[in-house]
Amino acid sequence: MEHNGSGEQPPEPEGRATGGLRVKRGLAEMLKGGVIMDVVTAEQARIAEDAGAVAVMALERVPADIRREGGVARMSEVSLIKEIMAAVTIPVMAKARIGHFTEAQVLQALGIDYIDESEVLTPADEEHHIDKWAFTAPFVCGARDLGEALRRIGEGAAMIRTKGEAGTGNVVEAVRHMRAVCGGIRHLQSLRRDELMAEAKRLQAPFELVLEVAETGRLPVVNFSAGGIATPADAALMMQLGAEGNFVGSGIFKSEDPSRYAKAIVAATTYYDKPELVAEVSAGLGRAMRGLDVATLPREELLAARGW
Amino acid sequence: MTGPVIGVLALQGDVREHLAAFERCGARATAVRLAAELDAVDGLAIPGGESTTMSRLLGVFGLQEPLRRRLDQGLPCLATCAGMILLSREVRDGRADQVALGALPITVRRNGYGRQNESFEADLAIPRLGPEPFRGVFIRAPVVEAAAPEVDVLALHDGHPVAVAYGGHVATAFHPEMTRDDRLHRLFLERVAGRVRAA
Numbered sequence A: 001m002e003h004n005g006s007g008e009q010p011p012e013p014e015g016r017a018t019g020g021l022r023v024k025r026g027l028a029e030m031l032k033g034g035v036i037m038d039v040v041t042a043e044q045a046r047i048a049e050d051a052g053a054v055a056v057m058a059l060e061r062v063p064a065d066i067r068r069e070g071g072v073a074r075m076s077e078v079s080l081i082k083e084i085m086a087a088v089t090i091p092v093m094a095k096a097r098i099g100h101f102t103e104a105q106v107l108q109a110l111g112i113d114y115i116d117e118s119e120v121l122t123p124a125d126e127e128h129h130i131d132k133w134a135f136t137a138p139f140v141c142g143a144r145d146l147g148e149a150l151r152r153i154g155e156g157a158a159m160i161r162t163k164g165e166a167g168t169g170n171v172v173e174a175v176r177h178m179r180a181v182c183g184g185i186r187h188l189q190s191l192r193r194d195e196l197m198a199e200a201k202r203l204q205a206p207f208e209l210v211l212e213v214a215e216t217g218r219l220p221v222v223n224f225s226a227g228g229i230a231t232p233a234d235a236a237l238m239m240q241l242g243a244e245g246n247f248v249g250s251g252i253f254k255s256e257d258p259s260r261y262a263k264a265i266v267a268a269t270t271y272y273d274k275p276e277l278v279a280e281v282s283a284g285l286g287r288a289m290r291g292l293d294v295a296t297l298p299r300e301e302l303l304a305a306r307g308w
Numbered sequence B: 001m002t003g004p005v006i007g008v009l010a011l012q013g014d015v016r017e018h019l020a021a022f023e024r025c026g027a028r029a030t031a032v033r034l035a036a037e038l039d040a041v042d043g044l045a046i047p048g049g050e051s052t053t054m055s056r057l058l059g060v061f062g063l064q065e066p067l068r069r070r071l072d073q074g075l076p077c078l079a080t081c082a083g084m085i086l087l088s089r090e091v092r093d094g095r096a097d098q099v100a101l102g103a104l105p106i107t108v109r110r111n112g113y114g115r116q117n118e119s120f121e122a123d124l125a126i127p128r129l130g131p132e133p134f135r136g137v138f139i140r141a142p143v144v145e146a147a148a149p150e151v152d153v154l155a156l157h158d159g160h161p162v163a164v165a166y167g168g169h170v171a172t173a174f175h176p177e178m179t180r181d182d183r184l185h186r187l188f189l190e191r192v193a194g195r196v197r198a199a
Helices: A021-031 A042-051 A063-069 A078-087 A101-109 A146-154 A172-190 A193-203 A207-216 A232-240 A258-270 A275-282 B015-024 B035-039 B051-060 B064-072 B082-087 B183-198
Strands: A035-039 A055-058 A092-097 A114-118 A139-143 A159-162 A222-224 A246-248 B005-009 B028-032 B043-046 B077-080 B088-092 B104-109 B120-124 B134-138 B143-147 B152-157 B160-166 B169-172
Touching (some): A021 A159, A021 A222, A021 B134, A035 A258, A042 A055, A042 A078, A042 A258, A078 A092, A092 A101, A139 A146, A146 A172, A146 A207, A172 A207, A232 A246, A232 A275, A258 A275, A258 B051, B005 B015, B015 B183, B035 B064, B043 B082, B043 B183, B104 B169, B120 B152, B134 B152, B160 B183
Parallel strands (some): A035 A055, A055 A092, B005 B043, B043 B077, B088 B104
Antiparallel strands (some): B104 B143
């Protein structure tokens, strides 16, 4: 023991508990106000960390490429995940397919910091999501509205992100879903207690969680935005709408200058309510990723519709 | 209402929890993201979060130099987890460009307890706060590997200091703001009040 400090030292208590609810939800609390960036190589992970990302999401293809190339999208290759974990000092997240609990087991065995049960990958189960209480690794799940968010939290998700429509560079669905979650919470707060059971039935959400949200005015876990954020102004928009942080996928590494884009989106997420500062970081960034009009996408290509 | 104003550095991290804890203690607390906001506070909480991200954001709109100046003038800080890393003199396993403000003469190792799967809770004995143990929530926490002799060690876990005091500062490797136990926030407020009275 190298430290010395003061002469009088307190006694040491015994025991530590890992994998509990508070440390699972707690890591997400520490990411608040930050940007989590999709990366497909160790080099991209380093660029993201340099730019001030609070975490990186390791995946094989960014959503824009999954959308373009098609095929089955699965959990990333294990050696790629390991390379990315070795490349950076910030938390590393990785995606498992909806319902694919053995992909999640593998990610937990790798020591990944957060598992994203993600609609961006091809679902493995069209009826059941993963029982996330069975894991010590924390999970983040997508949601389009309050009921979906509370169902995922009921299954053990320790963090929520609104789904948006990944890989489009179009923020319209992210806005829709964030407004639905936050508006749903405000609506709950306006109800009498004897109206909450009927509302739980309508939301198809666990009653206890409905009660809790009605009382506290917020989800019991952190809620980030995701799916279509492509510019600093998009990031600031989602924060003003009530997001506690942003996931940015294709928006960074599909832009003309990823490092500058990443830094600008990080700054805009922190200074989201200071338009003059968002303007300052937005100047001279070069081209954003090319976007897609969500309204022209065939229904079967919508990723947000995966999971329930 | 008069009395000291506590800033919470709000670049990123669990800012809301610190603001709520100070509010429960009856203190005035405000978020700080700009140099002008830093001027108005008598004490500063540096929250949990990612120290690399906060390091970068300190530089984006010129907060780092004003913060260093205020620290030189004796601004007391409550620094938790990432905050403790930022306030320390030496950071191991950090990034080359990581900010170490140097106001706290300790050496920390980032993520010294390991990744998230090693994040844990444990009861801590902090005799200064009374006999009741303090529930320590450690999330990808730093390990204090060395502390100058003049640093006051408030609590140990696994042979390493996890809560320290030095000058006006109180720093922890864990997250007191994540519990409803506000005793460390109150200890910090006493130190701030002492400094405001002395000034």
